Amino acid sequence: MPQTTPETADWVSRLADEVIAEAERRAPGKPVVCASGVSPSGPIHLGNLREIMVPHLVADEIKRRGVPCEHILSWDDYDRFRKVPAGVEGVDASWNEHIGKPLTAVPAPPGSLYPNWAEHFKAPLVTALGEMGVEVRQISQTAQYTAGAYRDQILFAMRERRRIDAVLGRYRTKQAEQAPEPSGDAAERAAVEGSGAAGEDDGSGGSGAYYPYKPYCTVCGRDTNTVTAYDDGTTELSYACECGHEETVKLAEHTRGKLVWKVDWPMRWTYEGVVFEPAGVDHHSPGSSWVVGGHLVREVFGGERPIGPMYAFVGIQGMAKMSSSRGGVPTAADALRIMEAPLLRWLYARRRPNQSFKIAFDGEIQRTYDEWDALGRKVADGTAQPADVASWTRAVGTAGGPLPATPHPLPYRTLASVVDVTTGDEEQTLRILGDLDPAHPVRSLDETRPRLDRAACWVETQMPAESRTRVRPEPDAELLASLDDEQRASLRLLVDGLADHWSLDGLTTLVYGVPKMRAGLPADAKPTPELKAAQRAFFALLYRLLVGGETGPRLPTLLLAVGADRVRTLLGG
Structure with a gap:
């Protein structure tokens, strides 16, 4: 044997x-x-x-x-x-x-x-x-x-x-x-x-x-x-x-x-x-x-x-109202409402029994999913370590066969952001998800399930109310009027580039690239402390104009969710 x-x-x-x-x-x-x-x-x-x-x-x-x-x-x-x-x-x-x-x-x-x-x-x-x-x-x-x-x-x-x-x-x-x-x-x-x-x-x-x-x-x-x-x-x-x-x-x-x-x-x-x-x-x-x-x-x-x-014991990180009715200790059923079964299996498979670990119910679940997806890519291209391949294999299936999987597994944090902004509207959600990757567009929400449903449940039951995204209904006229020439020029570069960069990767390149262009740097310029400071200031300005705060969902995802026409309106373009 x-x-x-x-x-x-x-x-x-x-x-x-x-x-x-x-x-x-x-x-x-x-x-x-x-x-x-x-x-x-x-x-x-x-x-x-x-x-x-x-x-x-x-x-x-x-x-x-x-x-x-x-x-x-x-x-x-x-x-x-x-x-x-x-x-x-x-x-x-x-x-x-x-x-x-x-x-x-x-x-x-x-x-x-x-x-x-x-x-x-x-x-x-x-x-x-x-x-x-x-x-x-x-x-x-x-x-x-x-x-x-x-x-x-x-x-x-x-x-x-x-x-x-x-x-x-x-x-x-x-x-x-x-x-x-x-x-x-x-x-x-x-x-x-x-x-x-x-x-x-x-x-x-x-x-x-x-x-x-x-x-x-x-x-x-x-x-x-x-x-x-x-x-x-x-x-x-x-x-x-x-x-x-x-x-x-x-x-x-x-x-x-x-x-x-x-x-x-x-x-x-x-x-x-x-x-x-x-x-x-x-x-x-x-x-x-x-x-x-x-x-x-x-x-x-x-x-x-x-x-x-x-x-060892298993701890919980960041429980919210989903588990409050159960004395503060969530069950496997609770976990499976916000994560797919293979991910939950992986959390137990990758740790030796004598190692304690925590299962994230708060925003850390997005990082856990990022790590899980990265492992899947490494397994696919043959670069994962043998022990990591073993834990991944034990997570995605059993001796009886594979477990059901999401056909088109988009990043969990992206799905959560989209659901947050659209408040679960399926037509809007499909529009945004379809724009994420024009080379491999999502044509039906069923392609993104059950992961989409898990992310939606997390937004509904675990995401703090103060973290929910509320897009401005109208432009912030007072803030727009107070902008200096440099800020106006940066916003103009972004607005003018929307049509040619309307995908998740394209908008990522655009939002990080605007401060580089304003500084006269090439698109592939390596980050310096000065450039990072300029990018942070630009991002904060965009968040203030779009959602009225200093932070929010990842900007490329937020821009896709808001839609090009509304982005132009809110940015004064």
Whole structure:
């Protein structure tokens, strides 16, 4: 099978090499299993997405090599509802009454199309993953537990409860002393708070005996109870709930409960045969579920912990009102409203898992798109570095084929500027886009989609109101009357050159060239401090006459958007 070389290796290829070798050592001839786990306890944000993207990229590379591989996404939807998240529309303090119930037993937010809390928050991510080409086999832990899929594993864990307690006991003090502190980043705080392991008890306490199984009360539906007795022979388990209900059930038949998280996770590693699964920073502190789980899976369940890196948090730069209703932490669906799926994939593919990075929702997204387009050109002409080619290839398609792409991908910043100036008028937008490059004109807006739609959404939802462009309805007569001879001459050169330079490249040459001509310099003159100062002054004058400010969209794009006749009018020509 293909192996990476030092010249072509990127982090995905190197991990794929390791995973294939490890899978062959553990279970020769069986499909490789890569895993992700997500708790749908609230909006599933872009930090959580890394939990899915790292295994996806590795699994996809393994599939590209022709090796059978499966990526499972375990929905931890049988976890307890721990807290009411902030910023969920229609959800208030009344949801506190559901704390302690399984996520699938909590009502969905008002107006939801889904039957419960978990399904409501799963749905947007499932749709986003489909758009991104991420193939997973979804496993609902509610379905698994209530169907009795883990019955043998639960009975085994209860028989081995003293051994489990002994392993956990070695780490309880360490966890309390060395638990990681989340940073001030909103996504990081949400990741730590929403983690299936964070704050989850390990089954200790209560009656003094240790039990790794937690039933959900038959009466109130919560896990706010204490197991008071268990008989290994009959499998009878007794519990007392805070609601006052006491009950004895037969665990060999009981399906309304689950193993505590620190036992549940290593049990499932063995049950699913997981070879590769990464874990976030919060899972890697002493006493965490990842560390303790590694001992439990080996010492109790007779399996092995998956191999997999620790991944760093994903931050967000410049959130605006798009995410304000979600507590300030945007989701994959939010990102896909303002950027194309290949770009979002690339942001995760190009960084090693232990590297943190930020996803731009502010004007920096334009620079991100510029970088993405530049990489595409380098790949096309063969000048890109091998690792960059690898990340680009992983972004634009999967082992199953290419992702949909914009047929005529114009610069994102240009599209945003045009939409801003035209306020989304399609006829005006098409006129301007058609003039950008006369040699390759845009004849239909469909050629520029979906990128055009993403840029339009960014302008509508993320562009600050004070940055919106408002072209003057009438010439600024007072400013025009105050111009000196040099300024008038510069404007005359620009106006006279419009007809011969009416394209994006042509207008770029013209607006930069006018100060050169006025200084008696050739068109290809290299910039000097004096020339740069003259250009800045000229640009500022144009902005004042066109939009009433000192800055605005790139002037060539603005001129095209305003139109030649109106430009002549506003510039006094």
